[in-house]
Amino acid sequence: MNQILYGVAYYDEYMPYDRLHKDIEMMKKAGINLVRIAESTWSTYEPQEGVFDFSHVERVLGAMEEAGICVVIGTPTYAIPAWLEKAYPDILAETKKGREIYGRRQIMDITHPAYRYYGERIIRKLMEVSAHRKCVIGFQVDNETKHYNTAGKNVQQQFVKYLREKFDDNLEALNKEFGLDYWSNRINGWEDFPDVRGTINGSLGAEFERFQRKLAADYLAWQAEIVREYARPDQFITHNFDLDWRMYSFGVQPGIDHYQAARALTIAGIDIYHPSQDNLTGAEIAFGGDDARSLKRDNYFVLETEAQGFAHWLPYNGQLRLQAYSHLASGANMVEYWHWHSIHNSFETYWKGLLSHDFKENDTYRAASVIGNELIKIGSHLVNLKKKNKAAFLLSNEALTALEWFPIGGTPQGGRIGYNDAVRFVYDELYKLNVECDFLWPESEELEEYDLLIIPALYAASEELLARIDAYVANGGHVFVTFKSAFANENVKVYADCQPHGIDKCLGISYSHFTVPVDVKLSSDRYNCPDKGVRTFMELVNPDTAQVLASYDHPNWKRYAAVTRNRYGKGCATYIGCWTSDGMLSEILADTLKEAGIWDENRKERFPVIIKKGVNDFGKEVTYYLNYSFDRQNVTHGGKDGVELLSGEAVNSGKAVKNGDVLSLEPWGVLITEQEGC
Amino acid sequence: MNQILYGVAYYDEYMPYDRLHKDIEMMKKAGINLVRIAESTWSTYEPQEGVFDFSHVERVLGAMEEAGICVVIGTPTYAIPAWLEKAYPDILAETKKGREIYGRRQIMDITHPAYRYYGERIIRKLMEVSAHRKCVIGFQVDNETKHYNTAGKNVQQQFVKYLREKFDDNLEALNKEFGLDYWSNRINGWEDFPDVRGTINGSLGAEFERFQRKLAADYLAWQAEIVREYARPDQFITHNFDLDWRMYSFGVQPGIDHYQAARALTIAGIDIYHPSQDNLTGAEIAFGGDDARSLKRDNYFVLETEAQGFAHWLPYNGQLRLQAYSHLASGANMVEYWHWHSIHNSFETYWKGLLSHDFKENDTYRAASVIGNELIKIGSHLVNLKKKNKAAFLLSNEALTALEWFPIGGTPQGGRIGYNDAVRFVYDELYKLNVECDFLWPESEELEEYDLLIIPALYAASEELLARIDAYVANGGHVFVTFKSAFANENVKVYADCQPHGIDKCLGISYSHFTVPVDVKLSSDRYNCPDKGVRTFMELVNPDTAQVLASYDHPNWKRYAAVTRNRYGKGCATYIGCWTSDGMLSEILADTLKEAGIWDENRKERFPVIIKKGVNDFGKEVTYYLNYSFDRQNVTHGGKDGVELLSGEAVNSGKAVKNGDVLSLEPWGVLITEQEGC
């Protein structure tokens, strides 16, 4: 790949009138060189069982090929035709809330044989008409796949078989590990297995969710295998992962394990939707990018992101461009908008595309045109950006699910939070400090490649993983661990000896009590942040070998530690036992980064100025200076002498920049320098 | 009709002991001359299938006739007997939430043959014992009829047949018009039609709601036909419509189309419940009255309104009287309380009547007695009040439903509003300016009778309707149009060429973008209202031929227009592209009224003083001066010399008033003058 793919999702099927050639003309003008098609219109391609009509696909392929626009083919399986549901009503998922009702996408039982049978056929038929086309550069299998809470009898029967295998047919072991004696939930015969949808046992419930995530990953792998039969070596197979959704992309996805599912792909892909206007920070772009880049430890595709999006996301002047370069700065090789045009009917009518419903040139389209034409000019210097980060987050779907069963802190009346709140609490402060990072998962083997592991709320973790963390520190690594880590094992059985378990020696602490802070502040000589408040949750930490960095300012809790640091073997472990203010966390993190030797004393810039770096195909260092504010910002160029890429007529004619030069960033502006690496 | 009907709903069936003669005595003392009976007690009249017992009806008719009290017979069909549900369980409506469970009223499938069969029989039996009675002056068919979300298989099958007719059996046309390709929702065979309850397609969903409203109107027409067979020429057929319910009567009713359903009636009726005490404004009385009066373009009945009502509605001294005259001032010929006595069991125990549970004379009863006896004296001068309004609202059930699918502005987290919010936003400010108005609907043919059309959020409108508006302005009319108008067609398909569609020329504007205002104010030299804030929603309007009356005060949106005016042909069109403060809207409206030539420069009074006018049976102008406040208010009589009707011992003996006289209104007080018309 030697260019940035700048594209849109395109739906010829949805057009109120024939727009194809006019749209391509507008795309070309805007520098758009990619479209994704076909990923949600099964009922158009197979109007009746066994009757196929790919005329929309073929005419779009023909026109795009002629225009020199690349095409990604999406398999159309994430929404099923009405005739299929009519013939096989139980193809719709049965969830905790009962059988789904036809209408929405992503409501089928992805394990149902009828779904698999017809799904395979439509994929093969689509591949037959499209895979050989020159313009087709790759495939997206399904879309935003998750398990959709499928939990019908067939799924539960498979779950029981899965458990029999996991526990080697030993029911006693299962009862013990999951603690099923409690409230008479003990299962004394496999044939007695109750409907798991009603369980109140967090271990059994979490195991079922792990099984459901496995179903989703298996399903994607099955699709990838089919597509692989048709794909040329130069064609990629990707998937459009999505993150935990809080009306924007927020954190680790509970419905599928990205790390597990990505194994079937050749390139990782993701969609990233984020707050905008005054709330645009770039944090979601960075988070989603770090996730996708870390899955295959390589460049990735942003297969969907917002153009206009929701009405409250309509970008300010400069923001669309800032966003695009922020994706590239994280290592994306593709920025694709969802979608080209705003839809005139149905459901996502107000999730607007590059074009409004009137198909006219508008502010957002014009902003995209600027970007597209810049990329034509300098894209070859931006593509395939490689990074070598020194810090990594350790993330876990097991911890996420377990903390859905047992939320952190607060009270039943409110204030409780989950895993992703804790993840983003730490991630966002690191982001604001301009420290780039990778993501790791419990199965990752690259722990030792990093100087610092950041471990937020690793509530459920196996003995083996905890032993690896202990060894990592003993061998010279640095860890930053938060509250609610190492509490339970991977089966959500709370460790019965000590909290935190397994890393208590390396952290040099333990605790038996925790509570919800009311009028509690941190007490510390070390940190200056004026907001010393403690929120939501606090552990009453007993230091053992650890140094106390902060304790609690409260008449009853003052004897306990809140933040500690422990030198252990050749390494060092910092622990934060409570939810602090953002500013306080930032100070503790900076302190830890210094300890870990990955703090650049010369780097003064912090959010809203964001700096990201990497090495391009020419072996040069590329630095992005990004201004996430409505105010003009000055930033000091902190690399070797080089050239600012956006300022020239051609890529080589950009303005020269020297080490120490003060660069001026426009409101929501961006500058990109290229120089020899340090 | 030569008297005001002043009445109560009366339920002999609910009495804890025999009260009939005592109640009539109290009614007579209070000047009550009307009771409505029978509308909800089917199980009493037909205790077992085919066994009839109208003893309650007959004894009440006998006693009322003897007392000279008029009776309205309500058909008892809006709540079904237990035996009927027991025999035909599927007579209860199946809705999105599943089959209803017996208990509440208004939960049956109004299309079910068993319901129609037994419903017709009980109506006929009731007519047989009552229609011929002298005291019976008319009939109310059913009560507060709506479609009750009926959506069972039978209803859906009828819906498919309705669609086949609408689209002339052309599925392709339906798919195209509704945009069903989206998310694979395309229907490729009528037999594949999925359960519409699950649809996420706004066009299909809105069409089903339109069909459901049609079922409700057809049902009422069916009842009216039956009753008509028994009715004398002097007996009316009415219905008790109710408004959109937000724990009081708020706006356009989504569950039935009043305009469509009123065709079957001879006189329109309505119930109006409204805030009280410090929150009593009269706006709901005016809104409901304008609705009911406009349905048949004639006087109407208030078939239910609150006496004591909810505990928090208990009227202050003077309020009950102010309310009654406000109804008459809007053109009502009947004010009927729900209900005579407070109920001792069941559900609406705390929806109190004129009498409390103790049946004693109380403050509310005494207030009613004052009104009743005044009406005996002056009612003949108040009845049949005719109006000739110059302004009209254009209201639409299609727009209402469409904006339920696609709410206005805000964010998914909150702040979104619907059609009726926009309607009342404008209506209430006009009301406070003391400009009376009529209501029109898309099917109305009287547009040209008005000098000013007010068009709030006409989101979904046909080409034909928009063309009529355009022509109306071109021919000299004035329109006041708000945001979110002319966006989609009557099938909720967004217009693909331009927003606003069809009236863009007449408005002289267009827009491609809209957003949610955050810290946005209006910028205008023209308007003085100190609260310039913009809320909830804003369109980024590009003026074409229009004059910009206000633009946005915001760094990123300042280049766009917010309020515009366009001279077009012989007329003029004002557009407001955002949700302003109430005060700002009031100024813009006043400005528009002046432009339209319907602003009386001499009229200084505004809310809380409300003035309404009309012409009575004697050809005289009657003016109501209403004080909606706890403070005494002065008001200047602004008509010819006449007489104040309430002040005299007899109708002719009232106090003389001259043009320019300052009248003093008591707290929550009312004065009524009669004079020659201007």
Place this chain on the structure above:
Amino acid sequence: MNQILYGVAYYDEYMPYDRLHKDIEMMKKAGINLVRIAESTWSTYEPQEGVFDFSHVERVLGAMEEAGICVVIGTPTYAIPAWLEKAYPDILAETKKGREIYGRRQIMDITHPAYRYYGERIIRKLMEVSAHRKCVIGFQVDNETKHYNTAGKNVQQQFVKYLREKFDDNLEALNKEFGLDYWSNRINGWEDFPDVRGTINGSLGAEFERFQRKLAADYLAWQAEIVREYARPDQFITHNFDLDWRMYSFGVQPGIDHYQAARALTIAGIDIYHPSQDNLTGAEIAFGGDDARSLKRDNYFVLETEAQGFAHWLPYNGQLRLQAYSHLASGANMVEYWHWHSIHNSFETYWKGLLSHDFKENDTYRAASVIGNELIKIGSHLVNLKKKNKAAFLLSNEALTALEWFPIGGTPQGGRIGYNDAVRFVYDELYKLNVECDFLWPESEELEEYDLLIIPALYAASEELLARIDAYVANGGHVFVTFKSAFANENVKVYADCQPHGIDKCLGISYSHFTVPVDVKLSSDRYNCPDKGVRTFMELVNPDTAQVLASYDHPNWKRYAAVTRNRYGKGCATYIGCWTSDGMLSEILADTLKEAGIWDENRKERFPVIIKKGVNDFGKEVTYYLNYSFDRQNVTHGGKDGVELLSGEAVNSGKAVKNGDVLSLEPWGVLITEQEGC
């Protein structure tokens, strides 16, 4: 019983590894002399139908017996095994929300024959292995029993038969009494009886809930009968009642009638969970204690209370001890924690026991050890504390249910409250005034034993009960009655003559109107509380013979009374017609207590100092001085000269205290004096 039982719930079944002997060692060290076992682990004892395994029970009994620790055997029936549900799926309760799904406890149909059959068998089998053991001092039948909303066809059929008996087969009487004519709900044949789950009739609905409560009481009586066959004379039969749950024990339990159900027991038991840390007031300990003590008019067991409990309940230093003595001060003979150890799996993982998940000694365990060892020393002087209270609350399940159907005040938008809010409103102020009280129920026969009856919101009450209250006052009693009393009869039929009904003469008032206060204050020369605000609800009271103590400060309501007092016969009745501030209520209550002659002018102490008294087995008066605050408090000893029990090495060696001595209470501290009674 000659010692305080200080115990824990103990679950050998839940242990992650064999802990029995280590646990017993730790218990002994802490002075724990009691465990409750077996109450929730049916599936462990009967792993398959008819296969029994009581090894856990037997090994615990053996070990406890050896250690000299008493054991309470709980029948394990409140959670059913998976095999039982698998074989009889309809054993799960069918409620308004449909059939329950297996998982939670307390979801079965307690009337189902299969449940009764297998339930009886497991109880008998458990009794056979345990009842004869010396260490077993008694039995707890089931746990926190309620009706679980069971409402399947079988239950409803029984309900119809119950109604036929109640109304002597007279449907007409039922229709009349319940007002079923309303909304066509009349039932004209027993075979037409509709599904009661849908009823909107408050009388029918409340009757069904009364029937459901009866089912729960009958079920407990059935269990008690079985257990009684095995129990020795020295073994008690108790039950663990729980209160209305608002995430802590709040008020009267709606799901079972404590008074009715307690008849089957030999000793009453209760669980009490309450706010902690800064929110610890002792009010729930007092309320629950007064409830349990009054059920059998004797000492009672606290069968469950919190050790660590929820994270936000983790006790401050001193609180666990303060709590334990507060239970004893109310007359408890047992304080038992739920539970010994924190659970490592499932659902209540974060409802922590004395031990945390690490099983280590911790702050809470150490606090318990102090208590346990004190009790060994002085327990014989605290056990069997007898009280003779002069004030009593009259509480009613009928009123509670009726006010769930018809909440007090507020508006449909919010602010509505229920029976328990009113109960606690009054109870808590009395508690803070240090006046101890008993509870009475409509069936109680001991009214005359009290000088003052406090009657909060007795909304639904029979003629007979109201006549008893009237006679009580006439004969010299004092009553304090609040708003919403005597409004409806025991069948929730509003009295049709007068409110309040039946006690209007004794109160010397009546009212026909009530409303929701907005900006209303009390107007009174008598009371000084600065917060005169009226909230939620106000009756517009017309005094007849009563003296007006306070009226309303509001332009429209000023003519009405708010608080009245009436001398009637030999007694006196105080009425409070609105929801006042807490401070104002406190003044009115104090005033009433003086009137009733049960106000000790010398008693200055009020909350946060709480004083409770009683007479011990030695005929001595025992006084508890309890400090519910973080501040040190001084309190004056107000009895004869005696000894402070906690301060000595042995019970007889405590510090001497004299009348008038000022005692100093530590933060959250307690002192106990023993002296001759006055």
